[in-house]
Amino acid sequence: MFDIKWIRDNPQTFDRGLEKRGLPPLSAKLIEMDDARRAHITKLQDAQERRNAASKEIGKAKGSGDEEKAQALIDEVAKLKSFVQGGEEEERKLTAGLEEALSAIPNLPLDDVPVGPDEDANVEVRRVGDKPSFDFAPKEHFELGEGLGLMDFEAAAKMAGSRFVVMQGGLARLHRALAQFMVDLQTLEHGYTETIPPLLVRDEAVYGTAQLPKFAEDLFKTTDGRWLIPTAEVPLTNLARERIFEDAELPMRVTALTPCFRSEAGSAGRDVRGMLRQHQFDKVELVSVTRAEDSVDELERMVGCAEEVLKRLGLHYRVVTLSTGDMGFGARKTYDIEVWLPGQDMFREISSCSVCGDFQARRMNARYRPSGEKGLKFCHTLNGSGIAVGRALIAVMENYQTADGAIAVPEALKPYLGGLDTIGGPQNTGGK
CATH class of the missing domain: 3.30.930.10 (Bira Bifunctional Protein; Domain 2)
Structure with missing residues (x-):
């Protein structure tokens, strides 16, 4: 199985190895899948950080008697909580999809292996x-x-x-x-x-x-x-x-x-x-x-x-x-x-x-x-x-x-x- 970080750092080497195996280049597709996974993780982390911050602000709003703001923050936290829960499931799906794609790719041959179809x-x-x-x-x-x-x-x-x-x-x-x-x-x-x-x-x-x-x-x-x-x-x-x-x-x-x-x-x-x-x-x-x-x-x-x-x-x-x-x-x-x-x-x-x-x-x-x-x-x-x-x-x-x-x-x-x-x-x- 391949390290996606290595593929990101060595896309041409990876694709040349696949070519020797008689396979099409796959680095761009795999990097795209990893980009989508990384972008989703970033959104998820941002939502978790905002949920934590909003939860702290609820107490302050209530302490100052601003019930309207407090309720708005409560509603925001609920939405963020729902997003995070669904987002964690989506992260698992994106990670599993990438791992499944990586696990289906054969190993790359050493340089001295003869190249041929059979x-x-x-x-x-x-x-x-x-x-x-x-x-x-x-x-x-x-x-x-x-x-x-x-x-x-x-x-x-x-x-x-x-x-x-x-x-x-x-x-x-x-x-x-x-x-x-x-x-x-x-x-x-x-x-x-x-x-x-x-x-x-x-x-x-x-x-x-x-x-x-x-x-x-x-x-x-x-x-x-x-x-x-x-x-x-x-x-x-x-x-x-x-x-x-x-x-x-x-x-x-x-x-x-x-x-x-x-x-x-x-x-x-x-x-x-x-x-x-x-x-x-x-x-x-x-x-x-x-x-x-x-x-x-x-x-x-x-x-x-x-x-x-x-x-x-x-x-x-x-x-x-x-x-x-x-x-x-x-x-x-x-x-x-x-x-x-x-x-x-x-x-x-x-x-x-x-x-x-x-x-x-x-x-x-x-x-x-x-x-x-x-x-x-x-x-x-x-x-x-x-x-x-x-x-x-x-x-x-x-x-x-x-x-x-x-x-x-x-x-x-x-x-x-x-x-x-x-x-x-x-x-x-x-x-x-």
Whole structure:
């Protein structure tokens, strides 16, 4: 969310940032709304001052025996009181209207973000590892899972509808091993604090991370008005809500393994087969809260933490910088990590890491006290996948598949699977 004072002071910079997002200039309209709000507040303050003064004059008029003047002042005070009461309501409406307009505007991109309307303008930063080679036609994950009898989409559909899956036996165990491996890596080696947050949150929490009000249709809401989290970014970032950090407390780095719930509104027909795009999935989320001057470097660090998962698993991937048209609503810069899927013969997103500047912190009033300075500053927030467990499972299945339809276990996961070498296959019926 933006500070209207900053927009007033930097209208051209604001509009140039919106132009990169493919949006029209909005500074003049917002300043006009703020001018109307300020003018009304001035009238209201003048009326309150006059009401107070007139109230004092009533006593003087009565003391001097001037009942006519006293009555006129009483009538004036009554009118002013009525105006003030109505005016306070009008002030709330004007303020709410301005805040609503500001909250619907996406964050401004950093200067080095590629400008473009969609994913075609994304810029590849690097590729890591080599594509696996097969002496057979590689299958997609759902073909492998169904062939092993360990992935059942029909059973899930009977219970919950489309975009759900039932996993059992060795695949369920492999999924759990991936999640445990990721959490251990991010906490024991990368310094994130493991957290178990609520999966249900209130409006203000989802508003704080900018999913509301614009993206309500992408979320699931309960009958008592709470929201199922679309990502642990929501509760983890809200740990900073209404806090004042001391300089030495930053950066705050937290991680959580949670289920995530998304309605996938607008994705009809996309990735219908398999478990690439699910209503329910598990993810290891990374969140950092930093000083303003540290956030860009923290983004590079976070991407490295997510990449390390794929390196340890021996997966081929690339890192891309998202264009202004492909970047998320609250981000100033985003890196996507895309893993190679042999079954699809293409790269697919497996992690997304973003720096949001003070965009979320302003919504949550998350501030810090800079060492040696007077006053407070808004924190900067970052979030990233470290990584999506289901998509990591897909990548392992497709990259480690064997000719007989089994899944070889990556070395990094064997300690979590009791040394198991394969899931499925003729020599490993225990995989089921």
